[in-house]
Amino acid sequence: MFGGVIIFLFLALLFSALRVLREYERGVVFMLGRFHKVKGPGLIIIIPILQQMVRVDLRTIVMDVPTQDVISRDNVSVQVNAVIYFRVLDPERAIIQVENYLEATSQLSQTTLRSVLGQHELDDMLAERERLNADIQEILDKQTAAWGIKVANVEIKHVDLNESMVRAIAKQAEAERERRAKVIHAMGEAEAAEKLAEAAQVLSHEQQAIQLRYLQTLTEIAGDKSSTIVFPIPVDILEKFTRSSA
Structure with a gap:
């Protein structure tokens, strides 16, 4: 027993x-x-x-960063969330140097996300996400290195705006499109005026060019469906015929 x-x-x-x-x-x-x-x-x-x-x-851990309220440098309130990819490189430091490396990495990611994005304007958040991702990843990687953790990548998932800000951005984009259209139209008018001035200068020095242009205009009008055409004949052309008959 x-x-x-x-x-x-x-x-x-x-x-x-x-x-x-x-x-x-x-x-x-x-x-x-x-x-x-x-x-x-x-x-x-x-x-x-x-x-x-x-x-x-030791596998790569995918961690969602909860939605954070961020105030941009141009005083716009937005809600941002992200995802972080990291892995443990040194198990000893990951256990000894920090109480809970998962919780510590999550909290550090949230504060870093707010800090980095708060230094940029709204346009940067919307248009330059790759650069912001790289900045956040670099900061996190430096701070988590002491815990034996390697941050491989950071991706900003969503930048959410309130409804009034969305309408303001839409109005701004519409105004920008109208401005570009007016600029293009003005450039076209200026170019056309420049070409007309050059053509007028050439015609003023070449009398025959004026007569050829006149005949070309008659040809274009003759192709119209109108039955009757009244067109003034320049005196210069009549003088040409008068001189030839004399």
Whole structure:
């Protein structure tokens, strides 16, 4: 009876001492409260009572940053959320240097997102997301390096505006389109006026050119469906015929 109890306790201790870590897992082992070593993957042995182990996942973690209220540099209130991709490179520091590296990374991401976007205007948030993503990623990566964490990428997902701001931006875009249309129209008028001035200067020096232009106009009008055409004949042309008959 007593021998059976001993065997049972031995087997229980043996099974409790065995741990299996997957390929993407590491075990941070402590010996009497002090860091001992990082083990894994595969089958490892933990001495009961004397040693404790904390599992660490080395895969890339995708973390949603909750929606943050941000006031841009031009005093526009927007709501922004993002997603962060990071992974643990040093399991020892991830467990020892910070209490909960997941919670710490999440909180740091929220404050960094508000801080970085608050330094830019609304137009930058809407048009230059890649640059803002890179800035946030660089800041996070520097601060989480002490925890053994590598921030691989940051993506701003949505920049939400209130309804009044959406209407204001729509009016601004419409005004900008009208301004561009007027500028293009004015440039066309200026170019046309310049060409007309050049043509008038050429016609003023070439009398025959004026007569050819007159005849061309008659040809164009003759192609019209009108039955009767009244067109004044310049005196210069009549003088040409008068001189030839004389």
